[in-house]
Amino acid sequence: MSTPSARAPHPPDTAVRTITYAEAINEGLREAMRRDPMIVLLGEDIGHHGGVYTVTRGLLEEFGVERVRDTPISEAGFLGAALGLAQCGFRPIVELMFVDFAFVAADMLFNQIPKLRYISGNRTNIPIIVRTQQGSGGGKGSQHSQCLETFFCHTPGWRVVVPATPADAKGLLLQAAQEADPVVFLEHKALYFTKGPVSAGVYTVPFGYARILRGGGHVTLVTYSRTFIPALEAAEQVAADGIETEVIELRTLNPLDLDTLLASVRKTGRVVIAHEAVRTGGFGSELAALIGEHAFFDLDAPIRRVAGLDVPLPFSRPLEVAALPSATTIAAALRAVMN
Numbered sequence: 001m002s003t004p005s006a007r008a009p010h011p012p013d014t015a016v017r018t019i020t021y022a023e024a025i026n027e028g029l030r031e032a033m034r035r036d037p038m039i040v041l042l043g044e045d046i047g048h049h050g051g052v053y054t055v056t057r058g059l060l061e062e063f064g065v066e067r068v069r070d071t072p073i074s075e076a077g078f079l080g081a082a083l084g085l086a087q088c089g090f091r092p093i094v095e096l097m098f099v100d101f102a103f104v105a106a107d108m109l110f111n112q113i114p115k116l117r118y119i120s121g122n123r124t125n126i127p128i129i130v131r132t133q134q135g136s137g138g139g140k141g142s143q144h145s146q147c148l149e150t151f152f153c154h155t156p157g158w159r160v161v162v163p164a165t166p167a168d169a170k171g172l173l174l175q176a177a178q179e180a181d182p183v184v185f186l187e188h189k190a191l192y193f194t195k196g197p198v199s200a201g202v203y204t205v206p207f208g209y210a211r212i213l214r215g216g217g218h219v220t221l222v223t224y225s226r227t228f229i230p231a232l233e234a235a236e237q238v239a240a241d242g243i244e245t246e247v248i249e250l251r252t253l254n255p256l257d258l259d260t261l262l263a264s265v266r267k268t269g270r271v272v273i274a275h276e277a278v279r280t281g282g283f284g285s286e287l288a289a290l291i292g293e294h295a296f297f298d299l300d301a302p303i304r305r306v307a308g309l310d311v312p313l314p315f316s317r318p319l320e321v322a323a324l325p326s327a328t329t330i331a332a333a334l335r336a337v338m339n
Contacts, residue, residue: 015200022192024166025055025131028173029093031202033063036091039177041068042078043095043131052097053133053192075105082128083113091127091177099134099148099186113182114157125180129173135226135276136320137190142312145320147225147277152184153253153286159183159207160253162225166196168251171205178204188226208255212264216244219270219334222261222287224250227274233327234274238334245334253283261287262295269300272333274325279307304333 019027033039041056041063047070050057060068071078075096082092096102102109109130116126136145152158159181163169169187176183213228214235223231228249235245246264250257265271271291273284284305291303309323 016197017200018195019166019198020193020195021163021166021169021187022053022055024170024196024198025173025187026057026059027198027200028170028177029056029059030062032093032174032177033059033067035202036177038089039067039091039093040085041093041095042071042082043069044071044073044097046070046095051095053189055131055187055192056095075101076108079105079108079113079130083108083116083126086126086128087116087124091129093129093131093177096130096132098144099132100143100146102132102148102151110151110155114155117181118157126182127180128182129176129185130182131173131185131187133187133189133192135188135190136313136324137188139315139317139320140189141315145313147186147275147308149186149225149253150277150281150283150286152186153283157182158254161185161207162251162253163187164191164225164228164249164251166194166198168205168211170198171203172207172251174202175204175206179207186225190226205251207252208257210251210257210260211249212246212260213249214245214247216246216268218244218268219246219272219337220261220264220268221245221247221272221274221330221334222250222284223247223274224253224283225276227276227325230325230327230330231274234330234334237327237331241335243334243338256290258290258294262291265291265295266298269298270337271299271303272306272330272337273303274306274330274333276308276324278310279305280310282307301337304337306330306333 046056047060047068082094085092134147152160161172163172273287288303306325
C-alpha cells in the first residue's frame with residue numbers, strides 16, 4: 001500500500017450541478033467512453049434496462065451494442081471475456097450486479113485478473129474496471145448485502161476504490177479509466193440516490209488521497225464509503241460534549257493514504273475506526289495494525305473499532321439496522337476512547 005506525499009486536487013468549480021451518485025457515475029462512464037473508443041461495457045441488464053440502479057441508462061443508445069453488451073447470467077463467463085478483451089487492447093468496464101456474486105467468479109477475480117500483469121513479467125496490462133455495489137439497504141438479506149472490500153485488499157494486484165460522494169464517484173471513475181492495473185469500484189447501494197455537487201466538466205480524483213471531512217484535535221475518526229454519514233453525525237453529537245473529532249474519509253483502500261491518517265493520529269493521540277463490513281477480519285483491523293506499527297507511542301488510548309456485527313445480515317429491516325454501525329454507536333466509541 002503506497003502513501004502519497006501531496007494533497008489531492010479538488011474537482012473544478014465550473015458548471016457545478018447537484019445530481020445523484022448514480023447520475024455522477026453515469027456521467028463518468030459516458031465521458032470515459034467518449035474519450036476512449038477502446039472502452040466497452042459488459043454486464044447483466046446494463047443495456048436496454050440501464051442497470052439495476054439506472055447507472056448505465058442511455059449508454060446503449062449513444063454507444064450501441066458493440067460497446068454496451070448485455071451478458072448472460074454467467075459472472076465467471078463475462079469476467080473471463082473481459083480478461084480476454086483486456087489482453088487484446090480493450091478497456092473493459094464490467095458491472096457485477098451485486099458484490100456477493102464475486103464468489104461465483106472467484107477464480108477470475110482472485111486468481112487470474114489481478115495476477116496476470118505480474119506473472120507476465122509486466123508485459124501485459126490488465127486495465128479492467130469491475131464496478132459493483134455492496135452494503136446494506138432495503139432489507140435485501142445476507143446474500144445481497146455484504147461488504148467485501150477486504151477480499152480485494154487481500155489480493156495483490158487490485159486497486160480498491162470506495163467512493164462516498166457523487167463528485168468523488170465521477171472523478172475516481174475517470175481516474176480508474178486511465179489505470180493500467182485492474183480496479184474494483186465498490187459503490188454502495190444506499191448512496192445511489194443521494195445528491196451532491198458535481199462538476200459538468202471532465203476531471204479526475206487521483207487514487208491514494210483521503211479527505212478530511214471535519215477538523216478536530218481530540219480524536220481521529222477514520223471511515224469510508226457510506227459510513228461517513230453516521231460518522232459525521234456522531235462527530236456532531238460529541239461536539240456538544242466538547243469533543244473535537246477529526247473525521248477522515250479514505251476514498252481508496254489500495255492505494256491507502258497512510259500519511260494523512262498518521263498525521264492526524266499523531267495530532268490527536270486517539271483513534272476510532274468505523275466501517276460497515278463485519279468486525280472480524282474487516283479493513284479496520286488492517287488500519288489498526290498499521291497505526292500500531294507506525295504510531296504506537298503517539299497513542300493515548302487503545303484503538304477502538306465500530307463495525308458490522310459478526311452475523312449474516314438479516315432480511316428484517318429493524319434487525320438489519322441493529323447489526324450496522326450508527327451515529328449512536330460511533331458516538332459511544334468516541335466518548336469511550338476519550339475516557
